[in-house]
Amino acid sequence: MSQRLGFDRVSKVFEGTGDDADFVAFDDITLEAAPSEFLAVVGPSGCGKSTLLRMAAGLMDPTRGQIVLDGRPVVEPPPGVIYLFQQYAKSLFAWRTVIDNVMFPVESAPRARRGELRAQCRDYLRQVGLGGFEDKYPWQLSGGMQQRVAIARALAADPQVLLLDEPFSAVDALTRMELQTLVLQLWERRKFTAILVTHDVEEAIFLADRIAVLGARPTSLREVIDVGLPRPRDQFATREDPRFLKLRHHITTTLLTGNDGHVASA
Amino acid sequence: MSRRRDRIGPGLLGLVSPIVVLCIWELASRLGWTNPVLLPSPSQVIAALFALMASGAIVSPLVHTVGLFAVGYGLAVPIGTGIGIAMATSRTLYGLLEPLVEIVRPIPKPALVPVLFLFLGIGKATMITLVVLAAVFPVLISTFQGVRGLDPVLLETARTLQVSRARTIVSVILPASLPMVLAGMRVALGIGLVLVILAEMLAGEDGIGFRILDLERSFQIRDMFAWIVVLVALGGVLTKLFDIAERRLVPWRGRS
Amino acid sequence: MRRAFVWLGLAMLGLAAPPAASEAADLEKVRVSIIPIGDVAPLFAAVQQGYFREVGLEIDTTPSAGGAAGIPGLVGGSFDIAYGNVVSALLAAQQGLDVKVIAAGTNVTDPKLDATGIFAKSDSGIKSGKDLEGKSIAVNTRNNVIWLYARAWVKTTGGDPERVTFKEVPFPQMEDALRQQRVDAAFMVPPFSIVAAQKGGLGKVGMPYSDVQPGVDVGLYVTTGKLLTTKPETVKKFVAALRKGVEWYNANLTTEALLTLISGYTKADVALLRLAPVPTAPSRTDMAQVRKTMELMIESKLIPAPLDLDKIVDPLAR
Numbered sequence: 001m002s003q004r005l006g007f008d009r010v011s012k013v014f015e016g017t018g019d020d021a022d023f024v025a026f027d028d029i030t031l032e033a034a035p036s037e038f039l040a041v042v043g044p045s046g047c048g049k050s051t052l053l054r055m056a057a058g059l060m061d062p063t064r065g066q067i068v069l070d071g072r073p074v075v076e077p078p079p080g081v082i083y084l085f086q087q088y089a090k091s092l093f094a095w096r097t098v099i100d101n102v103m104f105p106v107e108s109a110p111r112a113r114r115g116e117l118r119a120q121c122r123d124y125l126r127q128v129g130l131g132g133f134e135d136k137y138p139w140q141l142s143g144g145m146q147q148r149v150a151i152a153r154a155l156a157a158d159p160q161v162l163l164l165d166e167p168f169s170a171v172d173a174l175t176r177m178e179l180q181t182l183v184l185q186l187w188e189r190r191k192f193t194a195i196l197v198t199h200d201v202e203e204a205i206f207l208a209d210r211i212a213v214l215g216a217r218p219t220s221l222r223e224v225i226d227v228g229l230p231r232p233r234d235q236f237a238t239r240e241d242p243r244f245l246k247l248r249h250h251i252t253t254t255l256l257t258g259n260d261g262h263v264a265s266a
Numbered sequence: 267m268s269r270r271r272d273r274i275g276p277g278l279l280g281l282v283s284p285i286v287v288l289c290i291w292e293l294a295s296r297l298g299w300t301n302p303v304l305l306p307s308p309s310q311v312i313a314a315l316f317a318l319m320a321s322g323a324i325v326s327p328l329v330h331t332v333g334l335f336a337v338g339y340g341l342a343v344p345i346g347t348g349i350g351i352a353m354a355t356s357r358t359l360y361g362l363l364e365p366l367v368e369i370v371r372p373i374p375k376p377a378l379v380p381v382l383f384l385f386l387g388i389g390k391a392t393m394i395t396l397v398v399l400a401a402v403f404p405v406l407i408s409t410f411q412g413v414r415g416l417d418p419v420l421l422e423t424a425r426t427l428q429v430s431r432a433r434t435i436v437s438v439i440l441p442a443s444l445p446m447v448l449a450g451m452r453v454a455l456g457i458g459l460v461l462v463i464l465a466e467m468l469a470g471e472d473g474i475g476f477r478i479l480d481l482e483r484s485f486q487i488r489d490m491f492a493w494i495v496v497l498v499a500l501g502g503v504l505t506k507l508f509d510i511a512e513r514r515l516v517p518w519r520g521r522s
Numbered sequence: 523m524r525r526a527f528v529w530l531g532l533a534m535l536g537l538a539a540p541p542a543a544s545e546a547a548d549l550e551k552v553r554v555s556i557i558p559i560g561d562v563a564p565l566f567a568a569v570q571q572g573y574f575r576e577v578g579l580e581i582d583t584t585p586s587a588g589g590a591a592g593i594p595g596l597v598g599g600s601f602d603i604a605y606g607n608v609v610s611a612l613l614a615a616q617q618g619l620d621v622k623v624i625a626a627g628t629n630v631t632d633p634k635l636d637a638t639g640i641f642a643k644s645d646s647g648i649k650s651g652k653d654l655e656g657k658s659i660a661v662n663t664r665n666n667v668i669w670l671y672a673r674a675w676v677k678t679t680g681g682d683p684e685r686v687t688f689k690e691v692p693f694p695q696m697e698d699a700l701r702q703q704r705v706d707a708a709f710m711v712p713p714f715s716i717v718a719a720q721k722g723g724l725g726k727v728g729m730p731y732s733d734v735q736p737g738v739d740v741g742l743y744v745t746t747g748k749l750l751t752t753k754p755e756t757v758k759k760f761v762a763a764l765r766k767g768v769e770w771y772n773a774n775l776t777t778e779a780l781l782t783l784i785s786g787y788t789k790a791d792v793a794l795l796r797l798a799p800v801p802t803a804p805s806r807t808d809m810a811q812v813r814k815t816m817e818l819m820i821e822s823k824l825i826p827a828p829l830d831l832d833k834i835v836d837p838l839a840r
C-alpha cells in the first residue's frame with residue numbers, strides 16, 4: 001500500500017563544462033519518509049530540491065550515496081513511485097482525451113480488464129472533480145484542471161509513493177487551496193507515502209506531517225521539524241492556529257538566514 | 267457583417283494575382299505581343315485541356331503519375347519516419363547511420379540517375395527509387411528533429427509510469443512528434459511530385475512527365491501546356507488533401 | 523587597399539576589352555546546334571579547313587541529343603542554325619514553328635554502305651520486329667526520324683510497334699545501354715554503330731533506312747524563317763562553306779585526317795573507325811525523299827495532312 005523512501009548520505013555534483021567549476025547541488029543529505037507519511041521539503045529557489053525528488057523518482061543518479069526504497073536501492077524508476085511534474089501541462093498527452101490520459105498507466109493490462117479499469121479511471125476523474133470532462137482535450141482545460149488530470153492519472157497508476165514537485169506553483173491562490181484540499185483527501189483515503197517539494201512555507205505546514213528545511217549553497221539539511229498540527233487539516237482553522245503561525249515564523253527566518261548566519265535582506 | 271468579410275477576404279484576395287496574370291497573358295496573346303506557337307494564350311490552353319478531358323486521354327497518364335507517386339511517397343514516409351525515430355532514440359544507430367545520411371542527402375537526386383540506370387535499368391525500379399530517395403530525407407530530418415525536440419517531461423512521464431521502450435515509441439514519441447513528422451511529409455510531397463515527373467521524363471513509358479516530353483518532342487506546345495495545367499492542379503489537390511488530413515491528425519496544433 | 527584592387531580590376535578589364543572587340547569585328551558568329559554523330563563531320567571539316575573563316579563566319583557549336591531537342595532551342599533564339607532530322611523539322615513546321623530547311627545533312631543511298639542499323643546482343647535471339655514485342659529499343663529521342671523508321675521497320679518485319687517500348691538514350695550512350703541490358707535493342711548511327719560492330723558481342727539485326735526507304739534524306743540543317751529574311755547573306759555563306767566541307771569530306775573518306783576529325787568531336791576510337799567504310803554525304807536535299815518521309819508520317823498518324831514542302835525547304839537546300 002505504501003513504502004518507505006529514504007535518502008542515505010546523498011550528494012549530487014554537476015560537472016562543470018570547460019572552465020566552469022563543478023556545481024555542488026547538495027552534499028550529504030540523509031532524510032527518510034516513513035510509510036504513509038506526508039513529508040514536505042522546503043528551501044530557497046535553486047537549492048536543488050527538485051533534483052532531490054528526481055533522484056527519488058529514479059530519473060537521476062546521485063553522485064554519492066543512494067536512494068533507498070523499502071530497503072532496496074533505487075536505480076531505475078521503480079514501479080509504484082509516481083512523479084507529479086511541475087510542468088503538468090507538458091506531462092499530459094495533448095493528442096489524447098482526458099480519460100485516455102488517465103488510462104495511460106493501465107493500458108497494457110489484459111483486454112478483459114479494460115472495461116473495469118476504464119470505469120475506475122472515470123471514478124478517479126470524479127474524485128478530482130472532473131466528472132463529465134472525460135472526452136475533452138487537455139488544451140481545452142484550465143491550468144488547475146490540467147493538474148487535476150495529472151493527479152487522476154497518478155491515482156490510476158496506483159502510487160505507493162507520490163512525489164509532488166512544486167505542483168501548485170503555477171496556479172492562482174484560490175485554485176491552489178482547492179488542489180491542496182484535494183491532495184489531502186486523496187492521501188487520507190489512499191494512504192500512500194507523499195513527498196512534497198515546495199517553496200511555499202505555508203503550503204508545507206498545511207499539508208505535511210514533517211518538514212525538511214534545506215539551506216542554500218551548498219545545500220544541506222538544516223532542520224527537520226515535526227508539524228504536530230491536528231488532522232483533518234482545514235484551510236481556515238489550521239491556518240489561523242497559533243502553532244501554524246509560529247512554525248511559519250520559524251521556518252521562514254531559517255530560510256532567510258544563510259548557512260553563515262547572515263540574514264538576507266528583502 | 268465584418269466577421270464574414272474577415273473570413274472571405276483572404277480567400278478572395280488569393281485569387282486576384284493569378285487572375286490578373288492570366289488576363290495580362292490573354293491580352294498579350296490577342297495583341298500579338300507573344301509568339302502564339304511558343305506561348306499559347308490561356309484560352310487556347312484551356313481549350314486543349316477540355317479536349318484532353320473529353321477524349322479521355324487524360325486518364326492513363328494521370329493514373330500512372332499518381333500511382334508512381336503513391337508508391338514512392340508511400341515507401342518514403344515509413345522509411346523516413348522509422349529511420350528518424352531510430353536515430354533519435356538510439357545513440358548507436360545514430361552513430362552508424364548519420365554519416366550515410368549526411369553523404370547521400372545533399373546529393374541532388376537527378377545526379378544519381380546514371381548510377382540508378384546502371385544498377386536498376388531504365389524503368390519502374392529506377393523511377394520508384396528516385397522518388398523514394400528524394401522524398402525520404404525531408405521526412406527523416408523532420409522526424410529526427412521532432413523527436414529530439416520533444417519535451418523531456420513527456421519521456422520522463424513514460425519512464426516513471428513504467429512504460430516499455432516499444433510502447434514509449436508508439437504511444438508517446440510518435441504521436442508527440444507527429445506535427446514535425448507531418449511538416450517533413452509536406453515538404454516531401456512537393457519534392458516527390460517533382461521527381462516523379464522527372465523520373466517519367468527520363469525513364470518512363472507513360473505518365474504526365476512522359477507526355478509532356480513527348481508533346482515537346484513533336485512540338486505540340488498547346489497540349490504540352492494543357493498537361494502542365496493538369497500537373498499544377500494535381501499538386502494543388504494533393505496539398506489540399508494533405509491539409510485536411512493534417513487537421514484531422516493533429517487537432518491540438520497551435521493550441522495549448 | 524580595397525580601392526586599389528578596384529582600380530586594378532578595372533584597368534585589367536580595360537586592357538582585356540580592346541583585343542576581343544577587334545577580333546569580334548572581323549568574324550560574324552553563327553551559333554549551331556549539332557548532334558555529336560558522323561552526320562556533322564562535313565561541318566567540322568569545313569571549320570577545320572577554314573571555309574567558314576574565308577567567308578567571314580565563326581561557327582560556335584553546341585551539342586544536343588537530337589533535332590527534337592535542338593529545334594526548340596533554335597526557335598527560342600539560343601541558336602541560329604540547328605542540325606536536326608527530317609521528321610522533327612516537318613513536325614515543327616506542321617505545328618506552326620518558323621523553321622526552314624537550308625541544307626542537306628545526311629542520307630542513306632547505298633544499302634551496302636549503310637552504317638546505321640538496329641543492333642542487339644548476339645545471343646539475344648532478336649532477329650525481327652516481332653521479336654521486339656514486349657521489349658525495349660533505344661532511340662536518341664522519340665517522335666523523330668530514328669523513332670519513325672524504327673517503328674516502320676518493326677512493322678515490316680512482322681511486329682506491332684505499339685507493343686514495343688521506345689526508350690530515349692543519347693547516341694553516345696547507346697552501346698553501353700545495350701551491353702548492360704538496359705535496353706534490348708538500339709538504333710545506332712555512325713560512328714557509334716561502326717565502333718559497336720567492330721567490338722563484337724553485338725549484331726546488326728536490321729537496317730530501317732535501307733529496308734524501309736532506300737535513299738532517305740535523314741538529316742538536314744534548319745534555321746528560322748526570321749533569320750532567312752533578316753540575314754540572307756549569312757545563311758547563303760553558311761550553306762556555301764558547308765558545301766565545300768561536304769566536298770572535302772567526300773574526297774577524304776578513308777583518310778586519317780577525316781577519321782581523326784570524327785574521333786575528335788565524337789570521342790569514338792579511331793582504330794575501330796578505320797575498319798569500316800564511312801558513308802558519303804549529300805550536298806543537296808532530295809525533295810522526292812522528303813515527300814516519301816512525309817507520307818510515312820501521315821501513315822503513322824504523326825501529322826494529319828500533307829505539308830507544303832516548297833515553303834518549308836528553301837531553294838538554298840535543293
